[in-house]
Amino acid sequence: MTVITEKSFRYALSENVRIVSTLVVRNAVARFGESKLGFVWVLLEPIIYVGIFLLIRAAMSAAVTFGDSAALFLLAGIFGFRMSRGIAKKGENAITANQPLLTYPLVRPLDTVIAACLLETTIWLVVCALFISGLSAALERTVIVYPGELTACLLAIFYFAFATAVFNATVGALVPRYLMVIGMLNMPLMFASGVFFMPSSFPPDIQWYLSWNPYLHCVEWFRTATYLDYIPVLDKTYLLAVATVLLTVGLVLERLFRHKIIET
DSSP, rough: OOHHHHHHHHHHHHHHHHHHHHHHHHHHHHHHEEEEEEEEHHHHHHEEEEEHHHHHHHHHHHHOEEEEEEEEEEEEEHHHHHHHHHHHHHHTTTTHHTTTGGSSSSOOOOHHHHHHHHHHHHHHHHHHHHHHHHHHHHHHHSOOOOOHHHHHHHHHHHHHHHHHHHHHHHHHHTTTTTHHHHHHHHHHHHHHSSSSSSSGSHHHHHHHTTTTTTHHHHHHHHHTTTOOOOOOOOOOOHHHHHHHHHHHHHHHHHHTTHHOOOOO
């Protein structure tokens, strides 16, 4: 009986990996198959953000917020936020975007979320590596001063983004217009995440309110890997706890309402 159970588990796992891999390839072909503009936009978006705010700072004759490079400060903030939010956004739209596929018995709603997050994570890793290498060459110095901290930060960002995607995708499939409301929060969340300012420069009361935003901790964690003496408003335990709660609730809801999600 044990042998049969183990074989059944291995078979189910291999089937699930095959399905997710197929969905990843399908998503990649749908996104980049006919045009490379999708990937070009992923590259251009950080450049546009940094360029606009560098021009604004130059026009205002504003000093660099922290460190010796305004571009590095902004890029660290943009990647801390855009990676976590970008991966979550693709994942949270996966169920509704792949609704016809859910009629196949082997494809579960969670599979579409996993596939979307895997593809987006791969894209952002490539983009992040390109920008870090380019900025390091431009500044003629090492940009990442704590590689181990960056690795831990990226793992935490991917975990939080996936957990957010699972929760939002499940609730979004059950509650009409939920994802529309979440989409409207993108810009306020970005401005409240410390992308364009140093949170520790604010009074303690304001820092306390800002610290409730988990995306702020993604940004601050990313910056701790790029500066030797950066003073962050960072609670790693809080970020991981929020991710764990979102993932747990999302998985429970997906399992309880799977048939309703598929029928919707």
